[in-house]
């Protein structure tokens with residue numbers, strides 16, 4: 001099995017290499033030092049990859065095997081545009097759905113249920129969305145306001161889009177982009193079901209978007225090797241990971257082109273692979289002079305009930321198992 005990037009010693013190296021740069025909670029972009037650090041980082045990454053190869057001759061892992069070991073806890077995110085958390089909790093409790101509070105007043109853990117939670121009248125009325133606890137974090141970190149022009153670059157089926165709209169009280173504008181026509185159907189249906197009215201749906205390849213310098217906030221919840229795209233039993237190879245990593249680097253670069261100066265972009269994936277996470281952030285910070293990393297490490301303190309730790313690049317965070325893995329970083333365009 002391919003080992004995840006969670007080596008503490010490597011983490012320390014990366015943190016140490018950034019220590020002097022982090023005085024005001026931002027990663028200062030001293031380019032000379034940075035390129036050295038990035039080279040070191042890449043060396044470490046490559047070194048780690050070699051170790052992995054030695055340990056894993058077939059160089060593959062079964063996603064299903066991983067998932068089978070992890071109990072799937074379900075959560076519901078209350079659509080506060082339609083109902084209050086208290087009212088929904090009372091209605092669902094009456095139906096035999098036992099709910100437990102979480103760190104977020106409108107997110108409940110399903111402890112027990114006598115009915116299918118994806119087929120209740122309340123679900124069909126758009127009173128809630130079934131969403132993992134890890135995947136509510138990117139929209140919270142982006143923190144859009146009612147006045148913002150927001151782009152969700154890869155939005156289907158719309159879990160984070162509808163969460164963003166909820167945070168914006170159905171105001172401002174959200175452009176929900178998705179390349180896959182089939183997945184647009186579920187996006188549309190969720191937007192309609194949840195009474196979202198501030199959203200424009202766009203069916204485009206995010207890499208071809210040309211609305212340069214237009215958005216206050218951008219969410220790039222990037223396609224990654226953690227997504228079950230076609231076959232749940234498909235094995236993820238190093239090649240898949242490299243392919244995703246390259247696409248993610250291109251996407252984040254386009255995302256920054258689309259941001260206004262002063263605008264902010266949240267990058268997230270549900271992959272635990274360093275190539276798709278820290279490496280993408282290191283890459284974009286080394287490539288562009290017009291951005292800075294916003295340190296979201298303190299965000300960890302606002303979350304309870306799941307394991308959120310610092311990413312290997314100082315200022316980033318990640319959710320680690322048994323919850324769904326998630327990596328989150330926030331970037332500001334400064335020029």
Ligand SMILES: C[S@@+](CC[C@H](N)C(=O)[O-])C[C@H]1O[C@@H](n2cnc3c(N)ncnc32)[C@H](O)[C@@H]1O
Pocket residue numbers: 135153154155156157158159160161177178179180183204205206207221222223224227
């Ligand atoms: C991780 S999923 C997004 C999940 C979504 N943000 C949510 O919370 O419901 C990634 C999505 O990106 C889409 N995608 C892949 N390549 C894309 C591209 N080049 N442009 C736009 N969307 C793309 C996939 O079809 C998939 O729907």
